[in-house]
Amino acid sequence: MAPTWKTTMDKHPLICVTPRWFPAHEIFCAGESIGDVFMNALLEVGGMPIMMPVTSDKGLMRAYVDMCDGFTFPGGHNIDSTRWGEEPIDPNMLCPERDALEFPLLEMILESGKPFLGICRGAQVLNVLLGGTLEQDLTRLKPKGRKKLWPHATILDDAAHPVVVEEGSLLYRSVGEKSSIKVNSSHGQCVDKLGAGVKITGRATDGIVEAFEVPSQRYCLGVQWHPEYTWQRFEHDRLLFDSLVKAAGKR
Numbered sequence: 001m002a003p004t005w006k007t008t009m010d011k012h013p014l015i016c017v018t019p020r021w022f023p024a025h026e027i028f029c030a031g032e033s034i035g036d037v038f039m040n041a042l043l044e045v046g047g048m049p050i051m052m053p054v055t056s057d058k059g060l061m062r063a064y065v066d067m068c069d070g071f072t073f074p075g076g077h078n079i080d081s082t083r084w085g086e087e088p089i090d091p092n093m094l095c096p097e098r099d100a101l102e103f104p105l106l107e108m109i110l111e112s113g114k115p116f117l118g119i120c121r122g123a124q125v126l127n128v129l130l131g132g133t134l135e136q137d138l139t140r141l142k143p144k145g146r147k148k149l150w151p152h153a154t155i156l157d158d159a160a161h162p163v164v165v166e167e168g169s170l171l172y173r174s175v176g177e178k179s180s181i182k183v184n185s186s187h188g189q190c191v192d193k194l195g196a197g198v199k200i201t202g203r204a205t206d207g208i209v210e211a212f213e214v215p216s217q218r219y220c221l222g223v224q225w226h227p228e229y230t231w232q233r234f235e236h237d238r239l240l241f242d243s244l245v246k247a248a249g250k251r
Contacts, residue, residue, distance in 0.1 A: 012046055012048040013249045014047075014050060014069050015047040015048065015072060015245065016049075016052050016064050016067075016068040016071045017038065017050070017073075017074065018072075018074065018122070019051050019053070019054060019074075020035075020074065020075075020076045020098075021077075021095055032051065032054050034049075035074070035228060037231075038074055041231045041238070042241055042245065044238065045238065045241045045245045046245055047241070047248070050068065052064055052101070054097050054101050056100045056101065061101070061105045061108055065108045070117075070244055070248025071116045072116070072118070073116075073125055074121070075119055075121045075122065075186070075187070075226060076095065077093055077098060077121065078093040079094075079124055079128055080096065081134070083099075084133040084193075086133075086136065088136070102122070102125050103125065106126065107129060110217065115218065115220070116219065117221050117240070117244045118221070118223070120225070120226060123191075123222025124191070124222070126212075126220070127191050127194065127195045127198055130195025130197060130198055131196050132191060132192070132198060133192045134191060135192040136188075137188060138187070138208060139188075141207070141208070144206060144207030145207065150205070153188050154185070155185050156186055156230075157184065157229055157230070158184060158230075159182035159183060159234075160183065160185035161183065161204050161205065161206070162204065162205050163180070163182075163203065163210045163225075164202065164205060165178060165202050165211070166200075166201040170219065170220075170221050171221060171223070173243070174221065174239060175240060183237075184226055185226075187224055191209040191224075194212070197215070197216050202223070211223045219243075219244070227241065
């Protein structure tokens, strides 16, 4: 059941969501946006979502970090691979505006110790910020335990493949203590080298990294799939958003 709303922020943790960004010359009705499925997932579990504007103003970023109780970054454009010393495979898939916002913002979030959930690109930002790298084309990887890789792009409204979850991990606790879950998928890149302090806690059965976390943080989790599209269908995806909001509520 959806929460009963009261006009108090003490009852409903304030969750900052960074937006997708599309320049006006690229798409109709361009600009900053967040999908209704994403906002509805946070509302369903008692969060009060607020969209962060695309900005490079670090003073404004700091104000949002001070104001909000928890944070989540959604999917979207690729991260500029020159951050780890590689040329981008497709420069048209980059978004320097989001990079300029999310990297310094996440650094502030980690310094604050406030809860963070990264989804797809948002998870990748976490790994790269901490010194890790990404495989720019996961189809170049050899599958483990299978003859071929699972389809990783694009199945959003249904399960694309299973993910094996490490028992006892933050991910395990966040998805209802399940050691195996089925997830959707929409990504062409994945984690390669791990960043400092990052631990893999979920893999697809073909070996592709699907979830990781930073155990030194109170709540810092990245997932490669898109639970915002399937939270109404899969209980473990709803529980992911619920775990973020509950962690944010523990001020």
